[in-house]
Amino acid sequence: MTDLKRLLDCRLFLLDMDGTLYLGDEVFPGAVEFIRTLRQTGRQYIYLTNNSSRAGADYIPRLRRLGFPCEAENVFTSGMATALYLNQHDPGKPVYLVGTRAFRGELERYGVPLTEEDAEIVVVGFDTELVYEKLNRAVHFLRRGAKFLAANPDWVCPMPAGEVLPDCGSICALLTAASGAEPTYIGKPNRSMVDVISAQTGVPNAQIACVGDRLYTDIAVAKNAGAVAVCVLSGESSEADIQHSDVRPDYVFRDVAALAEILRAKEEARA
Numbered sequence: 001m002t003d004l005k006r007l008l009d010c011r012l013f014l015l016d017m018d019g020t021l022y023l024g025d026e027v028f029p030g031a032v033e034f035i036r037t038l039r040q041t042g043r044q045y046i047y048l049t050n051n052s053s054r055a056g057a058d059y060i061p062r063l064r065r066l067g068f069p070c071e072a073e074n075v076f077t078s079g080m081a082t083a084l085y086l087n088q089h090d091p092g093k094p095v096y097l098v099g100t101r102a103f104r105g106e107l108e109r110y111g112v113p114l115t116e117e118d119a120e121i122v123v124v125g126f127d128t129e130l131v132y133e134k135l136n137r138a139v140h141f142l143r144r145g146a147k148f149l150a151a152n153p154d155w156v157c158p159m160p161a162g163e164v165l166p167d168c169g170s171i172c173a174l175l176t177a178a179s180g181a182e183p184t185y186i187g188k189p190n191r192s193m194v195d196v197i198s199a200q201t202g203v204p205n206a207q208i209a210c211v212g213d214r215l216y217t218d219i220a221v222a223k224n225a226g227a228v229a230v231c232v233l234s235g236e237s238s239e240a241d242i243q244h245s246d247v248r249p250d251y252v253f254r255d256v257a258a259l260a261e262i263l264r265a266k267e268e269a270r271a
């Protein structure tokens, strides 16, 4: 029997969404109940996404429509992580953004100073509103030694019917080719995503559980940050994938309903 202590000690659960709580518009059985279990057992939870094209607030109506309890404090994007990272590491430095209006709004909400001239930092996101002028300016600043920060390392964003959209990693590859500068990535699997949340919430990394279906992002971010890695088999990864991977989760469950059962059973045993 697996030792459950590390899992049961977790006070904050960072939740991947697609493949973990739902697939497209299909909510997994027991997924909403799983969130209630977290609340009833006194645990915090945050829906976590690497998507830096939308604001955190954009996720609230969608999650609620699917039945998930969700307030502003329960959503965290790689864009928000980038804003917090800037405030922690480079407060007040002027930033040139290659990103959507939603990402711009997010940085403004966190008080990050944005500029079109003399930027000291270039920040790149999943910019679905990208135009050539932004690339041109970003390369100009990077060639003059601006720091290069990127919200998420994903090359592509998966779409229905096997299509993909070029994502932040691909935009950065272009900027690197043109400027010679390499970005620091913030989103999963980089530990910054967990570190900034830990700093913000006061919960130490060792008491944070990352729950997800993808080994090289959801599980890797937990491993990199010294958090507890929980893999669910409801999405991308199978047990065979886990066995053949270098990235090993601390716990594996069929789905979040099975994880909820464990959390509930232990709570009842304690009561």
Ligand SMILES: [Mg+2]
Residues within 6 Å of the ligand: 016, 017, 018, 019, 020, 212, 213, 214, 235
């Ligand atoms: Mg997923």
